[in-house]
Amino acid sequence: MSRSVSATDSTAASEAQRLRELQRLLLPASLPPVGCTEVGAGYRSHNDDLRLGGDWYDLVDRPDDQVVAIVGDVVGHGLGQIGVMGQLRAATNALSRCCAEPHDVVAHLDGFARDFPGASMTSVIVVMLDGTTTGRIAAAGHPPMLHVRGDGGWDVVGEGMRPALGFHVDLAEPVRFTYAVDDLLVLFSDGLVERRDGSWDTRVERVAGLVRDHFEESCADIVRIVLDDAVADSEDDMALMIMRPRNHRAPDHFLRRLDDPVVVAS
Template sequence: MIVDDLVPAAVAAMEAERLRELQRLLLPTSLPPVGCTEVAAGYRSHNDALRLGGDWYDLVDRPDDQVVAIIGDVVGHGLEQIGVMGQLRAATNALGRSCAEPNEALTHLDGFARDFPGASMASVIILMLDGTTTGRVAGAGHPPLLLVRGEGGIETIGEGMRPALGFGVDLVEPVRFTYAVDDLLVLFTDGLIERRGQSWDDRIERVGHLVREHFDASCADIVRAVLDDATADSEDDIALMVMRPRNHRAPDHFMRRLDTPVVDAV
Protein backbone atom coordinates (compact mmCIF):
# COMPACT_ATOMS: atom_id res chain seq x y z
CA MET A 1 0.00 0.00 0.00
CA ILE A 2 2.80 2.40 0.90
CA VAL A 3 4.72 1.43 -2.25
CA ASP A 4 1.63 1.99 -4.38
CA ASP A 5 1.24 5.44 -2.90
CA LEU A 6 4.83 6.28 -3.80
CA VAL A 7 4.54 5.32 -7.49
CA PRO A 8 2.45 8.33 -8.67
CA ALA A 9 4.76 10.72 -6.80
CA ALA A 10 7.85 9.13 -8.38
CA VAL A 11 6.33 9.30 -11.86
CA ALA A 12 5.35 12.94 -11.32
CA ALA A 13 8.88 13.79 -10.18
CA MET A 14 10.37 12.12 -13.28
CA GLU A 15 7.94 13.97 -15.55
CA ALA A 16 8.78 17.29 -13.91
CA GLU A 17 12.50 16.68 -14.39
CA ARG A 18 11.96 15.84 -18.09
CA LEU A 19 10.07 19.10 -18.56
CA ARG A 20 12.80 21.06 -16.77
CA GLU A 21 15.48 19.46 -18.92
CA LEU A 22 13.59 20.29 -22.12
CA GLN A 23 13.19 23.84 -20.93
CA ARG A 24 16.91 24.09 -20.16
CA LEU A 25 17.64 23.05 -23.73
CA LEU A 26 15.27 25.63 -25.24
CA LEU A 27 16.16 28.66 -23.08
CA PRO A 28 19.52 30.44 -23.47
CA THR A 29 22.23 29.12 -21.16
CA SER A 30 24.08 32.41 -21.63
CA LEU A 31 23.50 35.75 -23.28
CA PRO A 32 25.87 37.33 -25.82
CA PRO A 33 28.03 40.25 -24.69
CA VAL A 34 26.52 43.36 -26.22
CA GLY A 35 27.93 46.79 -26.95
CA CYS A 36 27.30 49.52 -24.40
CA THR A 37 24.71 47.57 -22.41
CA GLU A 38 24.72 45.53 -19.21
CA VAL A 39 22.06 42.79 -19.32
CA ALA A 40 20.83 39.95 -17.11
CA ALA A 41 17.83 37.66 -17.48
CA GLY A 42 16.13 34.93 -15.50
CA TYR A 43 13.27 32.46 -15.42
CA ARG A 44 11.29 31.06 -12.51
CA SER A 45 8.75 28.28 -12.92
CA HIS A 46 5.34 28.11 -11.29
CA ASN A 47 5.36 26.79 -7.73
CA ASP A 48 3.68 23.62 -9.04
CA ALA A 49 6.59 21.61 -10.52
CA LEU A 50 4.35 20.04 -13.19
CA ARG A 51 3.08 23.38 -14.47
CA LEU A 52 6.16 24.53 -16.32
CA GLY A 53 5.12 26.90 -19.06
CA GLY A 54 6.24 28.54 -22.24
CA ASP A 55 7.85 31.80 -21.07
CA TRP A 56 11.07 32.69 -22.84
CA TYR A 57 13.65 35.44 -23.25
CA ASP A 58 16.37 36.11 -25.80
CA LEU A 59 19.00 38.68 -26.70
CA VAL A 60 20.41 39.36 -30.16
CA ASP A 61 23.63 41.29 -30.79
CA ARG A 62 23.45 42.34 -34.44
CA PRO A 63 26.43 43.11 -36.70
CA ASP A 64 25.07 46.66 -37.14
CA ASP A 65 25.49 47.20 -33.35
CA GLN A 66 21.77 47.07 -32.67
CA VAL A 67 20.73 45.14 -29.57
CA VAL A 68 17.41 43.26 -29.71
CA ALA A 69 15.80 42.09 -26.46
CA ILE A 70 12.85 39.69 -26.55
CA ILE A 71 10.47 38.37 -23.89
CA GLY A 72 7.52 36.09 -24.74
CA ASP A 73 4.87 33.86 -23.21
CA VAL A 74 2.92 30.92 -24.65
CA VAL A 75 -0.54 30.33 -23.18
CA GLY A 76 -0.81 27.26 -20.93
CA HIS A 77 1.57 24.82 -19.26
CA GLY A 78 3.12 21.50 -20.18
CA LEU A 79 5.15 19.72 -22.82
CA GLU A 80 3.28 21.14 -25.83
CA GLN A 81 3.63 24.72 -24.60
CA ILE A 82 7.36 24.29 -23.99
CA GLY A 83 7.73 22.95 -27.55
CA VAL A 84 5.80 25.88 -29.00
CA MET A 85 7.97 28.24 -26.97
CA GLY A 86 11.07 26.78 -28.58
CA GLN A 87 9.65 27.35 -32.05
CA LEU A 88 8.60 30.92 -31.31
CA ARG A 89 11.93 31.73 -29.71
CA ALA A 90 13.79 30.47 -32.78
CA ALA A 91 11.51 32.42 -35.13
CA THR A 92 11.75 35.63 -33.10
CA ASN A 93 15.52 35.35 -32.85
CA ALA A 94 15.79 35.06 -36.64
CA LEU A 95 13.40 37.96 -37.20
CA GLY A 96 15.24 40.09 -34.66
CA ARG A 97 18.40 39.62 -36.71
CA SER A 98 16.85 40.51 -40.06
CA CYS A 99 14.06 43.05 -39.46
CA ALA A 100 14.77 46.78 -39.29
CA GLU A 101 12.04 47.53 -36.74
CA PRO A 102 10.38 45.55 -33.91
CA ASN A 103 6.89 46.00 -35.36
CA GLU A 104 8.08 44.47 -38.64
CA ALA A 105 9.39 41.44 -36.74
CA LEU A 106 6.06 41.11 -34.89
CA THR A 107 4.06 41.19 -38.11
CA HIS A 108 6.07 38.32 -39.57
CA LEU A 109 5.85 36.44 -36.26
CA ASP A 110 2.07 36.91 -36.28
CA GLY A 111 1.89 35.13 -39.62
CA PHE A 112 4.05 32.31 -38.26
CA ALA A 113 1.80 31.97 -35.19
CA ARG A 114 -1.33 31.64 -37.31
CA ASP A 115 0.18 28.67 -39.15
CA PHE A 116 1.76 26.96 -36.15
CA PRO A 117 -0.56 24.98 -33.80
CA GLY A 118 -0.53 26.26 -30.25
CA ALA A 119 1.19 29.55 -31.05
CA SER A 120 -1.92 31.71 -31.35
CA MET A 121 -2.63 33.85 -28.30
CA ALA A 122 1.05 33.89 -27.35
CA SER A 123 2.37 37.28 -26.25
CA VAL A 124 5.73 38.87 -27.00
CA ILE A 125 7.53 42.18 -26.68
CA ILE A 126 10.56 43.19 -28.77
CA LEU A 127 12.90 46.04 -27.82
CA MET A 128 15.57 47.46 -30.13
CA LEU A 129 18.42 49.72 -28.99
CA ASP A 130 20.95 51.23 -31.39
CA GLY A 131 23.32 53.06 -29.05
CA THR A 132 21.54 56.40 -29.39
CA THR A 133 19.17 57.98 -26.86
CA THR A 134 16.11 56.46 -28.55
CA GLY A 135 14.67 52.97 -28.09
CA ARG A 136 11.95 51.29 -30.16
CA VAL A 137 9.55 48.75 -28.75
CA ALA A 138 6.59 46.78 -30.09
CA GLY A 139 4.46 44.21 -28.31
CA ALA A 140 1.62 41.79 -28.99
CA GLY A 141 -0.70 41.15 -26.05
CA HIS A 142 2.16 41.72 -23.63
CA PRO A 143 2.78 43.81 -20.49
CA PRO A 144 4.56 47.09 -21.24
CA LEU A 145 8.24 47.84 -20.89
CA LEU A 146 9.19 49.37 -17.55
CA LEU A 147 11.67 52.27 -17.63
CA VAL A 148 13.28 53.19 -14.30
CA ARG A 149 15.20 56.43 -14.76
CA GLY A 150 18.37 57.38 -12.95
CA GLU A 151 16.82 60.74 -12.16
CA GLY A 152 14.04 59.03 -10.21
CA GLY A 153 11.09 58.56 -12.57
CA ILE A 154 9.34 55.24 -13.24
CA GLU A 155 7.46 54.92 -16.54
CA THR A 156 5.65 52.25 -18.53
CA ILE A 157 6.33 52.23 -22.27
CA GLY A 158 4.00 50.71 -24.82
CA GLU A 159 0.78 50.14 -22.90
CA GLY A 160 -2.15 49.00 -25.02
CA MET A 161 -0.06 47.64 -27.88
CA ARG A 162 -1.43 45.28 -30.53
CA PRO A 163 -3.35 42.09 -29.57
CA ALA A 164 -1.69 38.72 -28.95
CA LEU A 165 -0.19 36.75 -31.82
CA GLY A 166 -2.42 35.06 -34.36
CA PHE A 167 -4.97 37.80 -35.04
CA GLY A 168 -3.43 39.13 -38.26
CA VAL A 169 -3.20 42.73 -37.09
CA ASP A 170 -1.79 45.16 -39.64
CA LEU A 171 1.67 46.66 -39.23
CA VAL A 172 1.69 49.49 -36.69
CA GLU A 173 4.45 51.91 -35.80
CA PRO A 174 6.75 50.95 -32.91
CA VAL A 175 6.63 53.01 -29.75
CA ARG A 176 9.69 55.27 -29.57
CA PHE A 177 11.03 56.57 -26.29
CA THR A 178 14.12 58.28 -24.98
CA TYR A 179 16.37 56.99 -22.23
CA ALA A 180 19.64 58.02 -20.63
CA VAL A 181 22.87 56.26 -19.79
CA ASP A 182 22.42 54.06 -16.69
CA ASP A 183 18.60 54.07 -16.85
CA LEU A 184 17.13 50.60 -16.31
CA LEU A 185 14.90 48.87 -18.88
CA VAL A 186 12.81 46.00 -17.49
CA LEU A 187 10.99 43.44 -19.65
CA PHE A 188 8.85 40.69 -18.08
CA THR A 189 6.03 38.23 -18.66
CA ASP A 190 2.65 38.58 -16.96
CA GLY A 191 3.51 36.00 -14.29
CA LEU A 192 5.44 38.76 -12.55
CA ILE A 193 2.43 41.03 -12.13
CA GLU A 194 -0.66 38.80 -12.30
CA ARG A 195 -2.15 38.09 -8.87
CA ARG A 196 -5.71 37.43 -7.76
CA GLY A 197 -7.35 40.54 -6.38
CA GLN A 198 -4.53 42.86 -7.47
CA SER A 199 -4.41 45.11 -10.52
CA TRP A 200 -1.59 45.07 -13.05
CA ASP A 201 -0.96 48.75 -12.31
CA ASP A 202 -0.40 48.07 -8.61
CA ARG A 203 1.91 45.15 -9.32
CA ILE A 204 3.90 47.08 -11.93
CA GLU A 205 4.28 49.90 -9.42
CA ARG A 206 5.59 47.39 -6.88
CA VAL A 207 8.14 46.06 -9.38
CA GLY A 208 9.19 49.59 -10.29
CA HIS A 209 9.79 50.55 -6.67
CA LEU A 210 11.71 47.31 -6.03
CA VAL A 211 13.98 48.01 -9.00
CA ARG A 212 14.41 51.56 -7.74
CA GLU A 213 15.49 50.23 -4.31
CA HIS A 214 18.19 48.12 -6.00
CA PHE A 215 19.04 50.67 -8.68
CA ASP A 216 22.78 50.77 -7.95
CA ALA A 217 23.13 46.97 -7.93
CA SER A 218 24.16 44.93 -10.95
CA CYS A 219 21.48 43.85 -13.39
CA ALA A 220 22.02 40.26 -12.24
CA ASP A 221 21.35 41.20 -8.62
CA ILE A 222 18.26 43.18 -9.62
CA VAL A 223 16.91 40.16 -11.50
CA ARG A 224 17.46 37.97 -8.43
CA ALA A 225 15.80 40.48 -6.12
CA VAL A 226 12.71 40.86 -8.30
CA LEU A 227 12.33 37.12 -8.91
CA ASP A 228 12.81 36.33 -5.21
CA ASP A 229 10.14 38.86 -4.30
CA ALA A 230 7.66 37.48 -6.83
CA THR A 231 8.20 33.74 -6.44
CA ALA A 232 6.55 33.29 -3.03
CA ASP A 233 3.04 34.04 -4.32
CA SER A 234 3.51 33.47 -8.05
CA GLU A 235 0.66 31.83 -9.93
CA ASP A 236 2.46 31.48 -13.25
CA ASP A 237 5.91 31.21 -14.78
CA ILE A 238 8.04 34.36 -14.88
CA ALA A 239 10.63 35.50 -17.40
CA LEU A 240 12.49 38.72 -16.64
CA MET A 241 15.21 40.77 -18.32
CA VAL A 242 16.93 43.89 -16.97
CA MET A 243 19.09 46.11 -19.20
CA ARG A 244 21.27 49.09 -18.33
CA PRO A 245 22.74 51.17 -21.21
CA ARG A 246 26.28 52.09 -20.12
CA ASN A 247 27.20 54.65 -22.77
CA HIS A 248 26.02 55.92 -26.14
CA ARG A 249 27.81 55.30 -29.38
CA ALA A 250 29.78 58.12 -30.96
CA PRO A 251 31.91 58.18 -34.13
CA ASP A 252 35.14 58.32 -32.16
CA HIS A 253 34.11 55.77 -29.54
CA PHE A 254 34.68 52.01 -29.77
CA MET A 255 31.83 49.96 -28.38
CA ARG A 256 32.66 48.24 -25.12
CA ARG A 257 31.79 44.56 -24.79
CA LEU A 258 30.36 43.57 -21.43
CA ASP A 259 29.68 40.11 -20.04
CA THR A 260 25.93 39.51 -19.76
CA PRO A 261 25.08 36.80 -17.23
CA VAL A 262 21.94 34.71 -17.27
CA VAL A 263 20.44 34.47 -13.79
CA ASP A 264 18.36 31.47 -12.69
CA ALA A 265 17.77 30.32 -16.25
CA VAL A 266 15.58 27.47 -14.98
Protein backbone atom coordinates in the same frame (compact mmCIF):
# COMPACT_ATOMS: atom_id res chain seq x y z
CA MET B 1 -1.12 1.48 -0.93
CA SER B 2 2.12 3.13 0.19
CA ARG B 3 4.04 1.57 -2.70
CA SER B 4 1.42 2.90 -5.16
CA VAL B 5 1.65 6.42 -3.74
CA SER B 6 5.44 6.22 -3.81
CA ALA B 7 5.44 5.13 -7.45
CA THR B 8 3.06 7.95 -8.36
CA ASP B 9 5.22 10.49 -6.57
CA SER B 10 8.31 9.13 -8.30
CA THR B 11 6.65 9.38 -11.72
CA ALA B 12 5.55 12.96 -11.05
CA ALA B 13 9.05 13.93 -9.89
CA SER B 14 10.58 12.35 -12.97
CA GLU B 15 8.15 14.18 -15.25
CA ALA B 16 8.85 17.47 -13.49
CA GLN B 17 12.58 16.93 -13.91
CA ARG B 18 12.18 16.28 -17.64
CA LEU B 19 10.11 19.45 -18.05
CA ARG B 20 12.67 21.52 -16.14
CA GLU B 21 15.51 20.14 -18.23
CA LEU B 22 13.70 20.82 -21.50
CA GLN B 23 12.85 24.36 -20.38
CA ARG B 24 16.49 24.95 -19.43
CA LEU B 25 17.75 23.69 -22.80
CA LEU B 26 15.38 25.92 -24.77
CA LEU B 27 16.26 29.11 -22.88
CA PRO B 28 19.62 30.87 -23.48
CA ALA B 29 22.44 29.39 -21.41
CA SER B 30 24.00 32.86 -21.57
CA LEU B 31 23.34 36.14 -23.33
CA PRO B 32 25.74 37.68 -25.86
CA PRO B 33 28.11 40.29 -24.38
CA VAL B 34 26.69 43.24 -26.30
CA GLY B 35 29.15 45.64 -24.72
CA CYS B 36 26.98 48.74 -25.05
CA THR B 37 24.25 47.55 -22.70
CA GLU B 38 24.42 45.81 -19.33
CA VAL B 39 21.80 43.04 -19.24
CA GLY B 40 20.45 40.58 -16.69
CA ALA B 41 17.72 38.03 -17.32
CA GLY B 42 16.04 35.15 -15.58
CA TYR B 43 13.20 32.64 -15.60
CA ARG B 44 11.31 31.15 -12.68
CA SER B 45 8.82 28.31 -12.92
CA HIS B 46 5.40 28.12 -11.38
CA ASN B 47 5.43 26.73 -7.85
CA ASP B 48 3.95 23.54 -9.34
CA ASP B 49 6.76 22.07 -11.46
CA LEU B 50 4.27 20.11 -13.56
CA ARG B 51 2.84 23.44 -14.74
CA LEU B 52 6.02 24.76 -16.33
CA GLY B 53 5.07 27.03 -19.17
CA GLY B 54 6.37 28.71 -22.26
CA ASP B 55 7.82 32.03 -21.08
CA TRP B 56 11.12 32.99 -22.68
CA TYR B 57 13.64 35.79 -23.09
CA ASP B 58 16.37 36.43 -25.63
CA LEU B 59 18.96 39.01 -26.64
CA VAL B 60 20.33 39.54 -30.14
CA ASP B 61 23.50 41.46 -31.01
CA ARG B 62 23.02 42.43 -34.65
CA PRO B 63 25.88 42.92 -37.13
CA ASP B 64 24.86 46.60 -37.43
CA ASP B 65 25.44 46.97 -33.65
CA GLN B 66 21.77 47.27 -32.80
CA VAL B 67 20.67 45.31 -29.74
CA VAL B 68 17.33 43.50 -29.75
CA ALA B 69 15.70 42.35 -26.49
CA ILE B 70 12.76 39.93 -26.51
CA VAL B 71 10.41 38.52 -23.88
CA GLY B 72 7.55 36.20 -24.82
CA ASP B 73 4.85 34.07 -23.23
CA VAL B 74 3.08 31.05 -24.75
CA VAL B 75 -0.38 30.47 -23.25
CA GLY B 76 -0.74 27.34 -21.12
CA HIS B 77 1.57 24.89 -19.38
CA GLY B 78 3.22 21.58 -20.08
CA LEU B 79 5.39 19.82 -22.61
CA GLY B 80 3.51 21.07 -25.67
CA GLN B 81 3.74 24.71 -24.64
CA ILE B 82 7.44 24.40 -23.88
CA GLY B 83 7.96 22.97 -27.37
CA VAL B 84 6.01 25.83 -28.95
CA MET B 85 8.13 28.28 -26.96
CA GLY B 86 11.30 26.78 -28.43
CA GLN B 87 9.98 27.23 -31.97
CA LEU B 88 8.84 30.81 -31.35
CA ARG B 89 12.08 31.77 -29.63
CA ALA B 90 14.09 30.46 -32.59
CA ALA B 91 11.82 32.28 -35.08
CA THR B 92 11.99 35.57 -33.15
CA ASN B 93 15.76 35.35 -32.83
CA ALA B 94 16.13 34.83 -36.59
CA LEU B 95 13.67 37.60 -37.47
CA SER B 96 15.43 40.03 -35.11
CA ARG B 97 18.62 39.60 -37.11
CA CYS B 98 17.11 40.60 -40.45
CA CYS B 99 14.14 42.89 -39.75
CA ALA B 100 14.86 46.60 -39.59
CA GLU B 101 12.16 47.47 -37.05
CA PRO B 102 10.57 45.73 -34.05
CA HIS B 103 7.08 45.89 -35.58
CA ASP B 104 8.42 43.97 -38.60
CA VAL B 105 9.62 41.24 -36.23
CA VAL B 106 6.18 41.07 -34.59
CA ALA B 107 4.32 41.12 -37.91
CA HIS B 108 6.33 38.23 -39.37
CA LEU B 109 6.09 36.31 -36.10
CA ASP B 110 2.32 36.76 -36.22
CA GLY B 111 2.23 35.01 -39.59
CA PHE B 112 4.38 32.20 -38.21
CA ALA B 113 2.11 31.82 -35.16
CA ARG B 114 -1.06 31.60 -37.27
CA ASP B 115 0.38 28.60 -39.12
CA PHE B 116 1.88 26.88 -36.07
CA PRO B 117 -0.43 24.84 -33.79
CA GLY B 118 -0.47 26.08 -30.22
CA ALA B 119 1.19 29.42 -30.98
CA SER B 120 -1.91 31.60 -31.23
CA MET B 121 -2.53 33.90 -28.25
CA THR B 122 1.21 34.07 -27.54
CA SER B 123 2.34 37.47 -26.29
CA VAL B 124 5.70 39.01 -27.15
CA ILE B 125 7.56 42.29 -26.73
CA VAL B 126 10.53 43.37 -28.89
CA VAL B 127 12.80 46.31 -28.05
CA MET B 128 15.55 47.67 -30.31
CA LEU B 129 18.36 49.93 -29.09
CA ASP B 130 20.71 51.50 -31.62
CA GLY B 131 23.21 53.41 -29.48
CA THR B 132 21.25 56.66 -29.46
CA THR B 133 18.95 57.72 -26.62
CA THR B 134 15.85 56.75 -28.60
CA GLY B 135 14.61 53.17 -28.56
CA ARG B 136 11.86 51.43 -30.52
CA ILE B 137 9.38 48.95 -29.14
CA ALA B 138 6.61 46.74 -30.49
CA ALA B 139 4.44 44.24 -28.67
CA ALA B 140 1.58 41.83 -29.21
CA GLY B 141 -0.67 41.24 -26.22
CA HIS B 142 2.24 41.73 -23.82
CA PRO B 143 2.68 43.79 -20.62
CA PRO B 144 4.35 47.12 -21.34
CA MET B 145 8.00 47.76 -20.57
CA LEU B 146 8.93 49.69 -17.41
CA HIS B 147 11.38 52.57 -17.75
CA VAL B 148 13.04 53.37 -14.41
CA ARG B 149 15.03 56.60 -14.47
CA GLY B 150 18.09 57.63 -12.53
CA ASP B 151 16.10 60.35 -10.72
CA GLY B 152 13.86 57.69 -9.17
CA GLY B 153 10.89 58.23 -11.44
CA TRP B 154 9.42 55.55 -13.67
CA ASP B 155 6.83 55.08 -16.36
CA VAL B 156 5.40 52.40 -18.62
CA VAL B 157 6.22 52.23 -22.33
CA GLY B 158 4.15 50.49 -24.97
CA GLU B 159 0.64 50.38 -23.55
CA GLY B 160 -2.27 49.77 -25.91
CA MET B 161 -0.35 47.89 -28.60
CA ARG B 162 -1.73 45.21 -30.92
CA PRO B 163 -3.45 42.02 -29.69
CA ALA B 164 -1.64 38.74 -29.07
CA LEU B 165 -0.20 36.75 -31.98
CA GLY B 166 -2.61 35.09 -34.35
CA PHE B 167 -5.07 37.94 -34.94
CA HIS B 168 -3.31 39.50 -37.95
CA VAL B 169 -3.68 43.10 -36.80
CA ASP B 170 -1.16 45.33 -38.54
CA LEU B 171 1.04 47.61 -36.47
CA ALA B 172 2.00 50.55 -38.66
CA GLU B 173 4.89 51.95 -36.66
CA PRO B 174 6.83 51.00 -33.55
CA VAL B 175 6.45 53.11 -30.43
CA ARG B 176 9.52 55.27 -29.89
CA PHE B 177 10.74 56.17 -26.44
CA THR B 178 13.61 58.19 -25.06
CA TYR B 179 15.90 57.22 -22.22
CA ALA B 180 19.09 58.41 -20.58
CA VAL B 181 22.31 56.45 -20.41
CA ASP B 182 22.26 54.21 -17.30
CA ASP B 183 18.45 54.20 -17.00
CA LEU B 184 16.90 50.76 -16.49
CA LEU B 185 14.54 49.13 -18.99
CA VAL B 186 12.46 46.29 -17.52
CA LEU B 187 10.75 43.66 -19.70
CA PHE B 188 8.69 40.88 -18.12
CA SER B 189 5.98 38.31 -18.75
CA ASP B 190 2.61 38.69 -17.05
CA GLY B 191 3.32 35.96 -14.48
CA LEU B 192 5.49 38.49 -12.66
CA VAL B 193 2.60 40.86 -11.91
CA GLU B 194 -0.71 38.99 -12.26
CA ARG B 195 -2.28 37.69 -9.02
CA ARG B 196 -5.87 36.76 -8.18
CA ASP B 197 -5.84 38.79 -4.97
CA GLY B 198 -4.14 41.95 -6.17
CA SER B 199 -4.43 44.52 -8.91
CA TRP B 200 -2.05 44.61 -11.85
CA ASP B 201 -1.16 48.22 -11.06
CA THR B 202 -0.18 47.35 -7.49
CA ARG B 203 2.16 44.58 -8.61
CA VAL B 204 3.73 46.76 -11.31
CA GLU B 205 4.35 49.47 -8.73
CA ARG B 206 6.01 46.88 -6.49
CA VAL B 207 8.33 45.74 -9.29
CA ALA B 208 9.19 49.34 -10.20
CA GLY B 209 9.84 50.11 -6.54
CA LEU B 210 12.21 47.17 -6.13
CA VAL B 211 14.11 48.15 -9.27
CA ARG B 212 14.32 51.75 -8.09
CA ASP B 213 15.46 50.75 -4.58
CA HIS B 214 18.27 48.61 -6.02
CA PHE B 215 19.06 50.89 -8.95
CA GLU B 216 22.82 50.96 -8.35
CA GLU B 217 23.19 47.19 -8.24
CA SER B 218 23.96 45.06 -11.29
CA CYS B 219 21.14 44.12 -13.64
CA ALA B 220 21.66 40.43 -12.83
CA ASP B 221 21.34 41.12 -9.09
CA ILE B 222 18.19 43.21 -9.58
CA VAL B 223 16.66 40.40 -11.64
CA ARG B 224 17.30 37.93 -8.81
CA ILE B 225 15.83 40.32 -6.22
CA VAL B 226 12.65 40.89 -8.22
CA LEU B 227 12.15 37.20 -9.05
CA ASP B 228 12.82 36.13 -5.45
CA ASP B 229 10.18 38.60 -4.29
CA ALA B 230 7.60 37.42 -6.81
CA VAL B 231 8.06 33.66 -6.71
CA ALA B 232 6.58 33.05 -3.25
CA ASP B 233 3.01 33.74 -4.39
CA SER B 234 3.43 33.22 -8.13
CA GLU B 235 0.54 31.67 -10.04
CA ASP B 236 2.36 31.33 -13.34
CA ASP B 237 5.90 31.03 -14.66
CA MET B 238 7.71 34.29 -15.29
CA ALA B 239 10.50 35.73 -17.40
CA LEU B 240 12.32 38.98 -16.64
CA MET B 241 14.99 40.99 -18.45
CA ILE B 242 16.56 44.25 -17.25
CA MET B 243 18.81 46.40 -19.44
CA ARG B 244 21.02 49.36 -18.57
CA PRO B 245 22.02 51.12 -21.82
CA ARG B 246 25.59 52.43 -21.88
CA ASN B 247 25.51 53.54 -25.54
CA HIS B 248 29.15 52.76 -26.16
CA ARG B 249 31.10 49.58 -26.66
CA ALA B 250 34.29 48.72 -24.84
CA PRO B 251 37.31 48.69 -27.19
CA ASP B 252 37.82 44.97 -26.63
CA HIS B 253 34.13 44.11 -27.08
CA PHE B 254 34.58 42.10 -30.25
CA LEU B 255 37.47 40.14 -28.75
CA ARG B 256 35.31 39.28 -25.74
CA ARG B 257 32.16 38.47 -27.70
CA LEU B 258 32.69 34.70 -27.82
CA ASP B 259 34.10 34.06 -24.37
CA ASP B 260 32.55 36.54 -21.94
CA PRO B 261 28.83 35.80 -21.72
CA VAL B 262 26.42 38.06 -19.89
CA VAL B 263 25.25 36.63 -16.58
CA VAL B 264 21.81 35.02 -16.61
CA ALA B 265 20.09 34.99 -13.25
CA SER B 266 18.95 31.60 -11.99
